[in-house]
Amino acid sequence: SRLGKLLSVFPSVRDSSEHLRNAITETLALAILFGSLMAANTMGGGLGILVVGGLYLLNEAMGRPVVRMAAAPAAVIVGGVVLNLLYWLDLFTPVKG
8 A cells, every 4th residue: 555655656657557457458358359259250150250340340430339348249149149040041051160
């Protein structure tokens, strides 16, 4: 507690802690995005990546109506529903694993 108060006096320490927090948040968002794309690849190969990546980019283009951290997992859920509907309509064959 005392050390934190002492270090908060220096503006460079405060700024570096803000940059570290921002870097950790961005890294986590990027990891969630890549994990979502890997899940989409497992579900539907190239079509799955196209659907999930397209939904994520649509969210970014619309000014992020869905928070960036939640956009990729939400896109995977919607992409899974879309792929299942396409399978049900005989327009898509799942990737053999």
